[in-house]
Amino acid sequence: MSAAASSWTTPSDVAARVRRRWTDGTLLRVAVEGEFAPIELPLRGPSSSDLGDRVDEARRWANELIRASRDGAHFELVFGEVGGRHVGKSRIPMRAVIATPQQAWALLGVGAEVRRFVSLFGQAPAQARGWVLQHPHAALAAADDWSEILAALEWISRERGAGRFLREVTAPGVDTKLIERRRGVLAGMLGVPAGADAFTQSLGFARRPATVRLRFDPRVFGFPSGFTEGVFRLDELDSAVSSASQALIIENEATYLAAPIPESGVVLWGKGYDAGNPASLRWLRDVPVAYWGDIDTHGFAILNRVRSRLPQVRSVLMDFTTLHAHRERWGREEKPTSAALTHLAPEDTDVYAALVTDRHGERLRLEQERVDWTWALERLPR
Template sequence: MAHPWTRPADIAAKVRRRWDDGSLLRAFGAGEEFGVLEVPVRGPRPGDIGDDLDAVRAWIAELDDGRRGDSRYGLVWGDIGGRHIGRNRIPTRAVLQTYDQAWALLGVRADVERFTAMLAEAESAGALHAWVLRHPVRALAVADVWPGLVAAYSWLDEHRGSGRHLREISAPGVDTKFAERHRAVLASMLEVGGSARAFVADLGLRSKAEFVRLRAGADVGLPASLSEVAVRVDELARWGLRPQSALIVENEITYLSVPVPERGMVLWGKGFEVDRIGRLPWLAGVPVAYWGDLDTHGFAILDRLRAWLPHAESVLMDRETLLGHRDRWGREASPARSQLTRLTSAERDLYEDLVTDRHGEQVRLEQERIDWKWALARMGQLR
């Protein structure tokens, strides 16, 4: 049976924690003196020496060889033993006193050289240089694309508030796809939001136009010749339409199929893009109904819509509809589990049923699977 004594690999593992958390690289990059690292060595007890002297000698030799002439670590020795077996000197601590010893022990010298080069390349951009020091491990993970990231950072930082499209980025060796692919790192460097929308908005760049698609009845405010439009959100908000009711529908084909309420409208919600509709100011005082998939994400979208339109009511998202369509149930691949605070008590109960698999594992009833006659009967209750 192997003895539970400290090996060179155990010493390296202790030091590697300081590498993995970035503290070693951070101190090195900042020019700080190396803080001496001492690793306690667990060795044989006095009785082990008499019982298995050859194993003790082999263990000492392994630790001693692991020093590589003190290029990786030094050893502090102590005496154990007594009258019966004599005094014996064994290693009690491993000590590292230089960065070079740490790099040699961990086998990371090439990474340190890359890190040093990255710091030098970021020297002219003080904030970027500071980012590398704060996040040395994350910086090393993108070392292969570092020149491109520096160029992208410089262009984006210079063009804050310019109102230009991200597509207009003209940094050397950088294109839109590069910036989008590395958005999370660039967002951290630039200290802006990491989502696609927040990244552009926080930098003061121009977002891709957002559209809302709707079908409208008479006397709503659309030209008489138009029954359906897709309009930029900002322009639609200023249009000042006058619906007497509105139905927001998740699925496109259902949106195209459902009857338009008289003097009302049907809007295509497109999942979590429902925020675009929620921001339309002329819906604030209008009866609004939302019909989404009967699954956890459908309720999450409903909850999100109510952040904008608290008075929105759900339709065909009830227990009767769910249980009445057992033969049409599907499986929700990645159910939501968030706490949704804007649901009614009945909606919340059904959402909890779905989250806890009360009616079956990861049950979902997609909007387009609901019997059309069943749906139309309840649509009629909205008018």
């Protein structure tokens, strides 16, 4: 094929242009809405000089388009004349016209998908049809679960705001695994966020309760001797009567388990960014609280979150002295933050600023687990 012929429009080029209407959902929506704007595509073809120099190539090009049109089943061809005084005039295809959606569906070979979409749309209740039209390909992708999705939609709509757990679903063929797998589809139909917690909260269903794990002197809560640790629902622990006189929140689980319990106090597992849960306990508001986390940017971001709930919190083992005493144990923080942390104490702000600006090393971090245990015990609350 000559360089000139390689630029001529091929049947594949025509299909590619039409496929754009399929990809954006237009050719599916028209199957139920019935409004179709014809698609006219100008064809790049041989010029007058090409007809003189490459007449065989031009003839093959035109015949390929004619065959691909399938006598108008895929598209119609509009012919025009090319030529002049030196070369006889010839009629060649000038435009391809897809005048009906049926032609477009046949050209792309998507008839089965269109029929399935029409069926899905017909089954959908009124509240779901807007979403189906906006996201036709997502609806097709969910076709295998369609009857279960609609059953779940009906049950959720009926039980919305009742404070029940989704696990209590009684819709035919529906379980919580189906709801989790198709949460994005259901969220779109229901007009709520698709995130797990936001989905549940927006619909007024019961959420998995937040919990707090802590170690304690049993006398702090009036427990019998022998109880030293527990995992409690946050709302229930928040209402407990506590005589704790001090508390220590620790980010890492292994360190939390090893740390000594302060006298008349409690040790709470912060669990990374979940540290906001123990920090929200009302009976901690009037007692001294210490927080120990990693010396890295996210460690101070968590400390900032804790201090936003408990302004009296002081950090422990997150200072320059601890950092430089463990230089040989420094590591690298993969994804540091540089967010503005407005709740830090001045001494914590200084360390955080040094980390953000790489003052002592690029993306520097000292993980809590790498702090010498003897060093730690000498500085933890007793």
